[in-house]
Amino acid sequence: MRFSRLALLCVFGALCVFLTTVSAATTTWDKDDQEIFSLQAALEKTEGKEANFYKILGVPRSAAFNDLKKAYRKKSLELHPDKQGGTKEAQERFERLGLINKILRDDRRKRYDHFLTNGFPKYNPSAGGWVYSRFRPGLISVVLLLVLLSCGAQALVIHLNWKRDVRRVQILRKAALVVGLGPRYAQVLAALRQHQRASASGDGPAVPSTKASLPVIKEKKVRVPLAGFVDLPAEPNPSTATAADWDEHERAVKKAVSDAATFAAAQAQQGGQPPRTVEMLVRSAGNTLDPTARSDRDVVEVLLSDPESGDWLPFDEASTTPKPDLMRRVWVATLISNATGGGASSSASTSSDRPDEKATSSAVEAAANGTGAKRSKPGKRR
Structure with missing residues (x-):
């Protein structure tokens, strides 16, 4: 609501500035200019809209003094x-x-030529003088434009915040995999995913040549730095995983972990506090080869400990940071919903769009601050 109030203030502030500017924007024409305007208006009324001084005399605009005479x-x-x-x-x-x-025989010819090129203003009794007949948006048009701009700005902020949250979840989730599965976590996951795809298609299991047997993910609780390991290398593409240089990937992972540890130690030395961490659980996703299982189910499951309830919350992009419905999150939609009595249902629907985000966010902060309650046994899920 804070952003909504700010957006409203910006809308009405910009509207006031615009109206003040329009009301104060008056053009003062001198006596000669007004004479030219009146003469041109009378000429167009009697001779046609294409009429001008030169056409009445039958000479071009470049005519010399003698030609005009x-x-x-x-x-x-x-x-x-x-x-x-x-x-x-x-x-x-x-x-x-x-x-x-x-x-046309004195200095006023230059002024006439100027207006002939750029257009003549029209007399407007309500404006009290000569004004250009250009488009001037009305109050409703201005309000609608400002509302659209503010809604667009709010939607952009919401989208950027969502992208930031997704990135945070990805970094923290990958950090849990590194701590739980080791620096070759990507190779382990690639082997299991490839085996899952091959078994589901009936082609038989297929694993990287460096693995003698299919790896097994054991359930493991890990404590992960809240900042994660931001410099971790990207995982190889699944289609080229069998030809990936896993040794090089392992070295890059170890370097990223080492750099993160060095940075955390330096920060702790400067601030006098240890780096903030959260407790997470890494385990196999179960029988992923079950034909009744979801096709998008991964081979590994990462959960986050909720210090308040002791439950393990699913920690992935789908459950933690679902894509927001921008059309229902902007302040105009909220205002209309509240005005029509749909505020409660709107809040409920918004919460349903982001089921675990609030719980996960509070779990991250509470665990990092060390304020968590007694935790449940590993494997307990809500």
């Missing part, structure tokens, strides 16, 4: 009121022609 004389004879019946409209057209001639 000759064109004016010719046009004035043509539009003289005596030849047009002496009507009021004829008199007004003749007067406009005289004003056009004066403007």
Whole structure:
């Protein structure tokens, strides 16, 4: 809710700034500019929207002074009121022609050319003057835009936090595998996974050539640094696991563990406190070759000890950090849900989207702080 309140404050703050800026943004035109605008508007009204001073005189924009003078004389004879019946409209057209001639023969011609190139403003009585008829978003459009921007920013923050949590789970889970299975953990897992795939497909077991028999994962409780081993090398691709250089991979794992231990010791020496750790359990996932088992079930299972309840909680990406439903987590959805009386159901559905995240997070922090209660026997799961 803290982010939601901040988003609301940002929306209304930006809206106030925008409205203040729009209301204060007035353009002051001088007398000559207003005369040009009025003359051009009257010209477009009587002669057509494509009309301009040069077209009325029948000369190009690059016409010289003498050319303008000759064109004016010719046009004035043509539009003289005596030849047009002496009507009021004829008199007004003749007067406009005289004003056009004066403007194009002095410095005001540059101003006219400028507006002819960039566009003429229109007179708006509600604005109290001449304004450009450009798109000006209304209040509703501005509010909707700011709401979308704030929701997009919140969704981005939620997604980035989720990616960070996934990365943390991956690092901590891999650290538990290293401590529980040893520096060749990746080879052990590759052998078991390859055996699982081969047995399921009926091709018979297949293991890396360096293993004389299929490895067995024994249940083991381990204490893992909360920061994990961030520099662990990536596991080889399953399709090329049989040709992987496991000796090189083992050396890289040992180096990452050594670097992490050195860094933790330096941090402990500076802060005067030992590195924070959590208790985890590494064990086989059971009969993974059972045809009724889930196809996505891994050969190894990692669990985290909950210091408060003593239970072992599943510790993997699917159960700990499920992908959030961004459409239901943004502040607008929460606001609408609360307004329509669906706040409780929304909270329940949000909790169901992330079933073990809160429990796992509290277990990590509590175990790291050493505040855990008596733990259950290994293998007990909720």
